[in-house]
Amino acid sequence: KRGGMMGNIYSMGLALQVQGGRRGRSGPAPRHRSRRFPPPPQALGSTAMFYAPREWDCAQAFSVVYGHDYRQPMAIAQVLPALVGKSYLEAASLECAASSEVSPSLQSLKPCPVEVQKARIRVRYSIINTLRGKHFNESISVGVPAGSTLLQVLQAAEKKEPDIFSFRTEQTSWGPMVVSIHGLAADPEDRTYWQFLSGKDALQEGGRHGAGGAGRQGVKDPPSHPRPSIAGVGTYVPVDGERIRAVFSTY
Structure with missing residues (x-):
């Protein structure tokens, strides 16, 4: 399908x-x-x-x-x-070693350090909870260097307004997983988690959109996992003008 x-x-x-x-x-x-x-x-x-x-x-x-x-x-x-x-x-036994030979014409060349100023992008980031406790819907626009990951966007938002956009992560085999935002923590007993979306699409690894809620990167894990996780904030790369939403959800 x-x-x-x-x-x-x-x-x-x-x-x-x-x-x-x-x-x-x-x-x-x-x-x-x-x-x-x-x-x-x-x-x-x-x-x-x-x-x-x-x-x-x-x-x-x-x-x-x-x-x-x-x-x-x-x-x-x-x-x-x-x-x-x-x-x-x-x-595990595959030979993946690349050739270490270097062209003679390149051996004498020394790299010249060049400081490149990265362009900056702006990302609109929102956190939404209409599920538990006191509801909230907060948004912020943050500027980050082009190529920044979603995790860096979250860090920039927290630095700008720590009382609202504070968050906490846990390290997993899939990368950092967001387990709490604005003091509201995911709870496997209640089957709650923080889902990340761009528009209506769940986020996927490497800066691609998923198909409406079936990807990882802030959505549900494959069926072999006990609960969904937000693993992907460390690899997803937003683009300029993108609107990212973190929605407190159930699975």
Whole structure:
């Protein structure tokens, strides 16, 4: 569905690994060829009860993965085995070392330090809670250097108005996760979390928009995780004039 997307961009790695289970391939298929995998093994659950035995054409799914700019180590680790056609253990033995040879004409050149003034952008940032306790809807416009991450935008907003835009993060394997804003903390018991959106779209890694609430970067985790997390503020890169909303939500 949705042009080859299975779940969201962060669940694609695991989904492709499941589809490629016991396929017996010795290496990755060329990018221009269609990938067809046999049905997953029966041990993976009751899949066979719902789907007739057939080959799965994963060309669209691989196109989605090829076209995404993965930056988070966990996302890369999950998608790599499917891309190279190996298991986790086999993928660990790949030779990825690049040649250390340097062109003789470049060896004598010394880099000249040049101070480049980065252009600045403005981002509109809002925090919204209509779910619990005293409701609030606060907005601020902050200026940051172009290329700044969403985390840096949050830090700039907190520096400008700490009484309103204070926030707290926790480090996860997916990167920093926002767990509290304006003193209002996410609570797994209540199934609440802070969801980040640009317009109506959930944010995704590397500065891309998701599909209306199904991405990671401030939205729900893949089904294998116990609760959604806001992992992606450390990699999402807003553009000039973008409007980012942090909405206290349930899952």
